[in-house]
Amino acid sequence: MYLCLLFGVACAASHHFYYWSLDRRPATNQIKMMRYGTILAFGAKAGLSAAVIVAFRQRVWTTVRKRFMTVGALDALFSATEDSQAVTSREMVQSAKVAALLAAYVWLAPLVVVLTSNTLLVVPRRVEIREMCPGVRTLNFTFEETYEWRKPPKIDRLFEIPLSLWNTTKESEKDTPEWFDYYTAPNPSFQNTATIGSFLEEAVMRKNAPIETCGSGWSCSFEIQFIAPAYKCTELGSGVDSKVNNLTQQSGSIAPPFNMDVLLPKGKFTYYAFTSGGEYSTTQMKEVGIGGRPTMNPPFPKHLGAFRTEPIIWLGYVTLADALSKANDTNPPSVPSSPSDPAWSTSFVPHMFACENYESNYTVRINYTDAAQSTNVTKVTYLRPVINTTYTPHIDANDGTADNVTAVPTANYILPTSVPQYRRTAAYHSLGFMLRDQINGTVGIGDDRDDLVNPIANTKAIQTSRLLDYGNNYFPFPDIQRRIQKFYEDIILSVLGNPQFASVVWAAKPGEQSGVTFNNVPLDQEGQNNRPPPLTDEQRAYLYPCTKFRMALVYKFNARLLWIVYSISIALAVMGVVVGALALRENGGVVRDTKFSSIVAATRGSGLGRVRWTDGADGGVSSVGNGTVPEEVKGWRMGYGVVDTSGSGGYGDGRLDVGDGMGGGRTVFGFGFEGDVRQLRRTPSLVQLTTLGK
Template structure:
């Protein structure tokens, strides 16, 4: 009994330990793990149940030694753990309450297996781990400083692509004269394509297979990169009907007036969107007479400002928003409320070299970006454009700006090339922004768009193509997304490894490191394969996450079940131990066939007529021996008990008290065969209780 209890308790502990070891782990081999848990639960239930069954057997014998009950009640008592119907005998609840409670536990013990099986669940859970990721890229525009379009760098057989196209003054020939230089022409076709895709997608372009390469299959990931790149700094100059825009004061010390005011915007004017972005734009025709590749026909020396980046155009945008979108908008200027139905605003944006901190997130094959910090460092070209003033400097570029000393010249190669890259990025933004949206018939229907902005997220087609609220911030964000779209094509010169910003990544495989002592063009040899160990050099801090089926162990539920079961089993064991201690000599009883035969031997029960009234002896319902055997109903009403029986006439009284010396003499008489233990009818059997110092019959 005690061993069974300890075994059941140990299996419960093992069940807990097994489930605890699975908690929070991926739900692999679910059915196998649940089977293991069920085996442990069944073993625990079996151990605790058997311990109670043994205790029940001891209580049965204690009960029949102390109580006289009907034969029917004795039948139910001995069958209580085998026949559920036996528990319905009311006499048992009067004379054998403890035994019945133990039997009830045996019947409900299967609930241990049923209830504990539901404590190990499988649930979707997001796993988050701080680790490192391969394939993370960032931008480093210092590589534009040295990018040579004549000898482009090549990584994994793919050429690096600059952001700009170039013309040159260098004549053909092996020994050109000194003083030649390359000068800027326009954004490169590759960058124009990338910027256009980003504008149409309304988000930064994602590199193909970026999530798998960076996060790994089945994972999402987040990482933060920082880099220096251009950004537009926008300043509001006017807001409200009739407001007059203030001048834009620039870092160069100059001040410039807006080229238009809010009167051209709704409600006074007819435009819902008006953008002027070409003031001071670099002319792609620097000299009138040039040959192939932009080489001037004339001989040097060339004009001083030939190819110079004189200023960076300011973006001027005026727009009107509907004051209250929840209210009907007046359809005609003569309608009441027309003058208050729209809010005109005007702002200006300058191109600044800036420091970015950007968070990238890859989730379910989708990329999202967020600029968490943006610090404006300096203007890309620190001059103030002077409109309506001719340059008259011998070039075809009629742009004048102050101070001229801040012009950036082609002879300053590194600075010029990087500024040209910044200018190319800004040019693509201005290309999309420039133009107008006009409400031609003033009835707010059929707006006339003369701008590429209508193809971007800046204009809301659901609101009759009015600009979206907060347009200045959206313009800044739009430019940021154009710049970050460069990461979608790692062949761009400025794209580098985030872990090693001084090394270009190339557009080939995930890991394309090269030996710093070798030339970039031959970084990986002819086959373009990188060493496997090189990947570790480019691991970058990131946070990986994924939603997966995980094991979840309900410790509380399991131990509620086991605590109840163990306590009930322990109580049963205690009652069983008390029953054993009540036995003379502390003997353990059982209900084996041999024990029942031994308890019913002798002539004490021979006087009972066990036959049915038809005279047949223990016959079945069908009249044949071996059928369904029944004892006569009147016999079942007889009361019997277990105790001491005399081989003669019996004791003649129900209770006899003996002294300790008399009890000793009785034991000797039992040994000589004068008395024996067994079942007998009420009046024939004397039930004993062992107490310290005496025996009571």
């Protein structure tokens, strides 16, 4: 009994640890794993049931020693763990409640297997692993500093591309020491990439990047760091008739080029962006030859090709008042359509901010999920202005060039003779120019200010839904400041979409340009990688830490449900064993069972012979009775105890001559009808009782 209980508990614990070892693991060999779990569940059920069955048997003998029951009730009692109908015997349940509960436990024990089988499930779950991924790239604009467009570097037969185009003062047949190159405009390849990103409204993804980096069937993410420009924005004013502050820069202070009176409700614009103040002039000299070489003889003007200042983004925009902005689809806002409406002056809130182009330290997380790219700039640390000057409008340069931009201090101009600094600044300027060109302009109502519907747009910003809310009459989004910064971030990250750009490098080796291939395995015409050979140690040096993930079927272990079932089952089994132990103690420590020999030994009472146990006239089996005990006999009450031998071949003192040849007889225990046996309710042990007649 005790060993069976321990075996059942051990199987339950093993079941837990087995399922626990499978938790969150890929769901492989599902049928095999489930079968092992079912075997342990059957073992737990078998052990606990066996312990209770042994306890039940001890309780049965204790019960029949203490009370008389009908033959039918005794039939039900002795067969309660084998015949399900026996458990429903009303008299048996009333006369042997504890034994009936133990039998009920045995019949309900299979529920352990049923209920615990549902504790290990197969569910879809995101599986993550830390890996080293190939093909991860980042940006390093120091390669713009050293780029020589006359002898461009080549990787795998493809030329590296700078972000900028150049003019020169050098004569084709002469090599004078005072010649230099100067900036012209953003490279057309970069303009195409930035424009595509603008229309996609996200960073341009490198072709086949998810497959190359994550591998087939996987998504992945990784974090890169690099230095690039970023726009640092400052709020200057908000509200009708509010004071608009000047923008304070490291090099000085500058007033906005417009005031908020141009915005609704006083003005006619809902969006007003001025981004060209101090813009680098593509016409540096009025008279130039091929390649932008000035026709004049050296020395050239000191500020020819100089980056004098980086244009500031000045942006005024209008949002709806709080009561209108909080309206929803079921309660649409009632926006006044013309200035004649009394609510016109209180329905619109003008705002203004300015953004400076700063060299910044980026931390970016790039995610490839299901062949789609998403980017998240997690941190931007502003380092220094791209050009540390303050634009001074309405002041003529008069410096011999066609660029009439002036700024202070002039000592901070970036001159083309400072080649590394100048070329990096040119790359930053090209990046900023593409953003400024996209957002410059206005959106507003007509000059007559009669109707707010169908606004008039004079800006490329209308081409995308990044900044203007198409569903709200083209009003700017309230978070337009952050949206502009995100727009710029996507332009910069779009450079990664074409590894042919000179500033694209390996993330694992930022000092090495990447080109468009990985490990010298070129893309075929279908855009798929040829099957590469195993990576060499040199190739492994280009692997970069990443997190790979995918949705996969994994095992999920519900330990709580498992132990709810097992704790109830074990607790009831322990209670049953305690009952069995107490019954065993009352039985004198002798383990009783219901074997055939035990039943025969308990049915030696001579009084049982006076009853006809079958329906046959000669003790045979009749066709009606089918060998069963007649119903009238089943109603007789019987019990187990000391057989009364008075007048039945005994000595009148409980001793019965059983033919042992000793002549003295001995005390006999057995079943008998009520009145034929004496039941001893509080006997120390049956072993002691058997010695009474000796």
